[in-house]
Amino acid sequence: MFKQIEGSKAVAEAVALCRPEVICAYPISPQTHIVEALGESVKSGALTPCEFINVESEFAAMSVAIGASATGARSYTATASQGLLFMVEAIYNASGLGLPIVMTVANRAIGAPINIWNDHSDSLSQRDSGWMQLFAETNQEALDLHIQAFKLAEELSLPVMVCMDGFILTHAYERVDMPSQQQVDAYLPPYEPRQVLDPREPVSIGAMVGPEAFMEVKYLAHAKQMQALERIPQLAAEFKQVFGRGTGGLTHTYHGEDAETIIIAMGSVLGTVKDTVDEMRDGGHKIGVLGITSYRPFPVAQVREALAHCKRFVVLEKSLAVGMGGILATDVRMAMSGRGSLRGFTVVAGLGGRAITRKSLHKLFREAEQETLQPLTFLDLDWNVVNKQLAREREVRRSGPAAENILRDIGTVASKIA
Amino acid sequence: MFELRIHGRGGQGVVTATEMMSVAAFAEGRHAQAFPSFGSERTGAPVVAFCRIADKEIRLREPIMEPDAIIIQDPTLLHQVDVFAGLKKNGYMLLNTNRSFEALGLGDFIAGRPAERLCTLPATEIGLKHIGRPIPNMPLIAGFAALSGLIRLESVVKAIGEKFSGKMAEGNIAAASEAYNLIKTRMAEVAHV
Numbered sequence: 320m321f322k323q324i325e326g327s328k329a330v331a332e333a334v335a336l337c338r339p340e341v342i343c344a345y346p347i348s349p350q351t352h353i354v355e356a357l358g359e360s361v362k363s364g365a366l367t368p369c370e371f372i373n374v375e376s377e378f379a380a381m382s383v384a385i386g387a388s389a390t391g392a393r394s395y396t397a398t399a400s401q402g403l404l405f406m407v408e409a410i411y412n413a414s415g416l417g418l419p420i421v422m423t424v425a426n427r428a429i430g431a432p433i434n435i436w437n438d439h440s441d442s443l444s445q446r447d448s449g450w451m452q453l454f455a456e457t458n459q460e461a462l463d464l465h466i467q468a469f470k471l472a473e474e475l476s477l478p479v480m481v482c483m484d485g486f487i488l489t490h491a492y493e494r495v496d497m498p499s500q501q502q503v504d505a506y507l508p509p510y511e512p513r514q515v516l517d518p519r520e521p522v523s524i525g526a527m528v529g530p531e532a533f534m535e536v537k538y539l540a541h542a543k544q545m546q547a548l549e550r551i552p553q554l555a556a557e558f559k560q561v562f563g564r565g566t567g568g569l570t571h572t573y574h575g576e577d578a579e580t581i582i583i584a585m586g587s588v589l590g591t592v593k594d595t596v597d598e599m600r601d602g603g604h605k606i607g608v609l610g611i612t613s614y615r616p617f618p619v620a621q622v623r624e625a626l627a628h629c630k631r632f633v634v635l636e637k638s639l640a641v642g643m644g645g646i647l648a649t650d651v652r653m654a655m656s657g658r659g660s661l662r663g664f665t666v667v668a669g670l671g672g673r674a675i676t677r678k679s680l681h682k683l684f685r686e687a688e689q690e691t692l693q694p695l696t697f698l699d700l701d702w703n704v705v706n707k708q709l710a711r712e713r714e715v716r717r718s719g720p721a722a723e724n725i726l727r728d729i730g731t732v733a734s735k736i737a
Numbered sequence: 738m739f740e741l742r743i744h745g746r747g748g749q750g751v752v753t754a755t756e757m758m759s760v761a762a763f764a765e766g767r768h769a770q771a772f773p774s775f776g777s778e779r780t781g782a783p784v785v786a787f788c789r790i791a792d793k794e795i796r797l798r799e800p801i802m803e804p805d806a807i808i809i810q811d812p813t814l815l816h817q818v819d820v821f822a823g824l825k826k827n828g829y830m831l832l833n834t835n836r837s838f839e840a841l842g843l844g845d846f847i848a849g850r851p852a853e854r855l856c857t858l859p860a861t862e863i864g865l866k867h868i869g870r871p872i873p874n875m876p877l878i879a880g881f882a883a884l885s886g887l888i889r890l891e892s893v894v895k896a897i898g899e900k901f902s903g904k905m906a907e908g909n910i911a912a913a914s915e916a917y918n919l920i921k922t923r924m925a926e927v928a929h930v
Contacts, residue, residue, distance in 0.1 A: 323763035325756070349775075436775060457796075487798055492759045492771040590796030672775065676799045 322497050326458040326488045327352030329495045330423060330481075333462040335366045336503040337421075337469045339395040341387035343372040345380045347402035348435055349485040350425035354397055377402040381409035381420075388418035389524050391515035393469065396420065399485055400427035403441045407448070414449030414540065416524055417513070419472035421465065422450075425485040426586065426637075428671040432722040436672020437485045438637040439585065443614075443646050445480070449540050451547055452614040453567070454585040455483040459495045460612075463566040466498070467554050469507055474550060475543045476513045482614070484587040486672070498562055506561045544616040551613050569618035571610040572625050574600060578607030580688050581626055583651055584635045585611045588668075588675050592635065595680040606684060611647065622654040631662040633687045635680075635698075637669040644695040662690055668698035704728055738791040739887060740801045743877075744820045745810030748780040750874035754808070755786040757900060758878055761892035762790045770795040783818050790887065804828060806885060808877050810860070812841055827851055831881050831920075833873045835859040853927050856884050856920055863919075867912035868905070879913035883920035890917045 322329070331353045334342075342361065344354035360366035372387075374380045380396045388394040398406065403424060413420050424442040428434045442452055453468060455461035461483040468479040483489060514524055528536055548569065555567035573593055575581065582592050589610045599606050609625045609632075611618070626632055632655075634648035643649070645665035652663050664687055669675045679699050686692045704725055712718045741758065745751035752773040759769035767790055774785040787801045802822070806829035809820050824830065827850070832838070834857050838847050847855050858880045860873030868875075875897060882888045890913070897909045 321763075323760045323769065486775045487772070490772060490775065492756045492769070493795070494763060494768055587798050591798045594797050674800050676802070677797070 320497050320499070321494055323492060323494055324458075324497075325352065326461060326483065326491050326493070327425075328356050329458050329462045329497065330465060330483070330489075331356035331360070332497055333465045333503075334395055334421075334423075335360050336498060336500055337395075337466055337507055338393065338503075338509075339366075339369055339421075340392035341370050341372065341384070341394045342396065343374050343380050343383040343387070343394075344396045344398070345374050345377045345402065347377070347399050349427065349437075349489045350397040350399050350423055352489065353423055353425070357395075377406040378409060381406035381413060381422075384420045384422070385409060385413050385416065385418055388413070388420050388512075389416070389514070389516050391510065391512040391517070393473075393510045394418075394420045395422070397423035397425065399425040400429055400435075400441045403445065404429065407445070410445060410448050410450065412525075413478045415536075417476045417540070417543075418478060419469075419476050419510075419512075420478040421468045421472055422478065422480050423461075423465070424452075424480045424482045425489045426482050427485040434671040437487050438670045438672070439482070439646075440638050440670075442480055442482045443638045446615065446646065449477070449544075451477060451479045451544065451616065453479060453481050453551075454612055454614055455481065455488065456571070456587060456589045456610060456612075458483075458488050458491060458493050459564070460566040461488055462495055462497070463558065463562065463564060464612075466503055466507060467551075467558055467567045469510075471547060471550060471554055473510050473512075475547055477540070477543050477547070482586065487587045496562075496564065502561055506558060547613075548616045548618060548620075551616075567612060569611075569613045570621045570625060571612060572607065573610070574607035575609065575625055575629075576607070577605055578628075579605040579630045580684065581607050581609050581629045581632045582635055582684065582687075583609045583611065583622075583632055583647070585614060585647065586637070588635065588637065591675055591677060592680060595677045595684065598677070599681070599684060604684075604688065606688070614647070617650050617654070619654040622651060626655060626658075626661065629661070631664065631687060631690065633664045633666055633684070633692070635666045635668055635675075635683075637667075639667045639670060664692045664694060664696065666692075666696045666698050673699060701729075738789055738795065738797075739806070740804045741788045741790070741806045741808065741881075742801045742804040743786050743788070743808045743810065744814050744818060745784050745786075745874075746780075746814070747782045747784050749784070749810045750872050751784040751810060752786045753900075754810070754874035754878050755788040757875070757893070757896045758788045758881075758888070759790070760896040760899060761878070761882070761888045762788075764892045764895050765888060767792060768795050770797075774800060783814060806830065806881065808881055809833060810873050810877060812836075815841065815843070821846065827854065829854045829881070829885050830856070831877060831884055832857045833860040833877055835862060853924060854884070856880070856923055858916055858920060860916060863912050863916050867915065868908040875909045876912045876916035880916040880920040883917045884924065890914065893917075 648665035755771035759771035762769035
């Protein structure tokens with residue numbers, strides 16, 4: 320059924336349709352609406368049997384999810400930004416123990432400086448945590464990915480983060496096709512745990528493992544993510560059969576066939592990129608798009624195939640590996656190693672909620688076509704502001720806090736539209 | 738694609754207004770996207786929210802910098818925020834005030850723009866009368882429906898019915914209807930001048 324609904328509410332409804340048995344969460348913007356709505360569903364009895372557990376922190380949220388999952392309950396939580404960082408120790412435990420928790424990450428920047436806005440720094444900081452990470456392009460895909468994520472997580476006994484752009488998606492009202500309970504039940508079978516804390520058949524979970532077997536246990540986690548590379552496209556195909564929509568999967572290509580330049584990105588910015596590409600195609604530019612849906616596991620083969628015939632690629636990413644450049648770009652370049660003639664460009668964009676506009680993308684993509692871009696570019700970076708602070712630091716030892724200096728330089732922003 | 742930007746202050750229902758606008762457009766079978774400009778979620782602080790309406794899926798995620806229409810929920814913003822930034826030459830503008838454009842010093846701004854697309858509405862007064870609170874958003878949405886013809890009053894009423902219940906729904910619907918009829922009358926007068 321079509322609905323005009325806020326992204327967070329849509330995800331809450333989709334999660335409820337997946338019949339979670341334990342939901343525990345600590346509110347942090349911008350995912351708060353998701354667990355608020357789920358809390359209401361549990362309280363009203365609409366979502367039953369399900370226990371909603373108020374916890375005292377994100378660390379507790381993940382710890383309770385681990386405990387609940389270990390008893391065989393379908394477990395869900397959601398977080399963002401510093402909240403995700405606060406649960407990091409438990410995040411590694413959830414994946415290390417092989418517990419299929421599904422967690423929404425409403426992607427947001429990480430401070431300092433304090434910033435509540437969107438980028439991908441939070442979940443990408445957990446790149447190597449052993450969790451799978453699926454990125455949604457639209458609210459429809461966010462909704463659908465949660466349903467696919469429970470199935471994927473439980474089949475492989477490995478946790479999944481469903482990543483959706485904070486505010487840009489979570490707080491956007493748009494049309495979604497909300498599936499019925501019957502459809503979700505037909506797609507997602509009841510959870511059958513591989514391991515369960517059951518007094519009738521006692522086991523312990525969480526052994527200490529020394530050098531004799533640690534590598535083997537870790538390798539198995541990698542092997543499972545390699546299995547996920549096979550399963551994710553199959554699960555998307557099965558999803559399409561039940562729900563009629565081609566969401567999910569490892570990657571999506573757009574005008575890739577004859578493209579000489581391919582733009583690679585994750586999440587909601589793909590919409591703006593596609594609109595820009597359409598306008599450029601109208602002008603005869605051979606440009607296409609590769610959207611990465613599965614960031615972990617990383618679809619090396621699909622990326623290689625998608626870029627097999629292009630001359631250059633641009634990785635447009637909402638993240639920064641300080642001291643290196645791109646995070647997603649590093650993976651893409653690794654995937655393309657050996658393709659000597661292929662030019663790759665890294666573009667860091669949209670950090671801390673900086674709007675990524677068609678106007679900027681048009682200029683950027685043309686520069687990429689002409690190969691006049693630097694290997695690493697910061698989109699719409701205000702060099703005057705940066706150089707002023709750098710000069711200040713050269714001139715005086717006690718130059719003061721950088722963020723405060725820069726805010727003073729640029730003046731109030733309350734009156735700006737974008 | 739039609740792009741609307743609403744300016745107001747925290748507590749005036751700016752974000753709700755764009756959401757309701759999107760729900761009303763959805764009720765007419767159109768695609769719509771509503772989203773706020775995030776951050777300044779404090780009572781009284783300037784707030785901006787956006788709404789796109791189209792006949793096909795809306796993929797664009799940038800803020801609306803060249804709107805087809807603006808609604809200004811609080812005339813005191815005129816001195817603080819560049820509310821008209823990027824407004825198209827033939828764009829619509831609906832301003833919440835019980836004064837005239839000229840009295841607000843906007844005579845120069847409206848000169849050369851199509852008179853039938855610019856209007857004022859005493860939306861705060863209409864809100865107070867029907868809802869008992871100075872919330873101008875629903876009268877403005879309904880007034881904008883009348884001004885632009887983009888959506889029907891029934892769709893606004895339907896959206897209100899989905900969002901509110903009881904006295905709040907009744908009050909908002911009464912406020913919306915009065916605003917709609919008032920703007921329709923004003924537009925008829927402009928057409929006869």
